[in-house]
Amino acid sequence: MAVLVGHRAIMQAFHVQAAGRNSSSRLANVLSCFRHSWKVSGGHGAVTRPYSSDSKDDVRVRYLDGEDSGIVVVGMNRPKAKNAISRNLVKMMSEAVEDIKKNNKVRSVIFCSLVPGIFCAGADLKERAKMQQSEVGAFVSKARALITELGNLPVPTIAAIDGAALGGGLEMALACDIRIASNTAKMGLVETKLAIIPGGGGTQRLPRAIGMSLAKELIFAARVVDGTEACRLGLVSHSVEQNNSADAAYLRALELAREINPQGPIAVRMAKLAINQGIEVDLSTGLAIEEACYAQVIPTKDRLEGLAAFKEKRRPHYKGE
Structure with missing residues (x-):
């Protein structure tokens, strides 16, 4: 598929390696990322994406640096299978989530x-048919566990939905704190078409996102909505x-991540914890959770830095301490 400039901003993010690596290592990684070089296929800068059939490329993770240090971009990359959820994708995504969870320098994830x-x-139905x-039950449990861990990441998570997010794809997006979609994106929990139900948390997270009645309607009818309708809902x-x-959705997600980046990282983590835990309980208990997080x-040290910066009328420099 040829697209104008083809995901240029995302690929720029995937050129960048974690801060602290030397220039030769960075260059080697960039060259590796572009080993399947972009091929010009027409005018106006049209290109073919540098796809790889190697399963180790099913998920690509980049830790941005410079002013964007703290932002992590996790990109699914199974072009022939339309990023369908396979055993290998679950494995690689789980490893990526685990690495992010352990890294205190991370401030947001796209x-x-x-x-x-x-x-x-x-779901990768071709792989599923061979099981x-x-x-099947064991695989679905692993996929559900991955989505749960994604939802449990302590930092803000943003799903940038620039295309179809169906079934387990939408369930992954639902586990994120914030979802941004292009107006042409298609979304739906369509499992009832296959005589099954959402198995990655969709029956629980969709009602929490849009309300029980609308969630039932979408799930029962296996309805697919575009980005504009999804925003209205x-x-x-x-x-x-x-x-x-x-x-477009990725670019907006990056803008949002950049808004989050300069804020106190411990405060943001505690705010997420207070919101996530508090929404599941009564108000009185929720207020107690907020107090504990506060x-x-x-x-x-960040709190003191915030007060000092306010007094001195300068931008605070938070270190997550």
């Missing part, structure tokens, strides 16, 4: 696709007009 026109088409019946926070590079920020 989950996106490196395949134009698709976010994730859901024994006894294997509250399924996504923002719907942006798709651009010629097919990365207590965690009082002794931090």
Whole structure:
């Protein structure tokens, strides 16, 4: 598929390696990323994406640096399978989430696709058809566990939906704190078409996102909505007009991550914890959770830095301490 400038901003993010690596290492990684070089296929800068059939490229993770240090971009990259959720993709995504969870330098994560026109088409049905019946339940449990861990990441997570997010693909997006979609993106929990139900948390997270009645309607009817309708329903926070590079949602997600980046990182983590835990309980208990989370920020150096910066009328420099 040829697209104008083809996901240029996402690929720029995937040129960048974690801060602290030497220039030769960075160059080697960039060359590796572009080993399947972009091929010009027409005028106006049209290109073919540098796809790889190597399964180790199913998920690509880049830790941005410079002013964007702290932002992590996780890109799904199974072009032939439309990013369908396979055993290997679950394994690689789980490893990426585990690494992010352990890294205190991370301030936000963007989950996106490196395949134009698709976010994730859901389960890999070709692989599923080859499984024994006894294997299906175990695989679904692993996929559900991955999505749960994604939702449990302590930092803000943003799903950039620039294409179709169906079934398990939408369930992954639902586990993120914030969802941004292009107006042309297609979203739906379509499992009832296959005589099954959403198995990655969709029956629980969709009602929490848009309300029980609407969630039932969408799931029962296996209805697919575009980005504009998804925004109206509250399924996504923002719907942006798709651009010629097919990365409008990613660009908006990056803008949002950059808004989050300069804020106190411990405070942001505690705010997420207070919101996530508090929404599941009564108000009185929720307020107690908020108080407990607030207590965690009082002794931090960042809080003192914030007060000093306010007094001195300068930008604070938070270190997550």
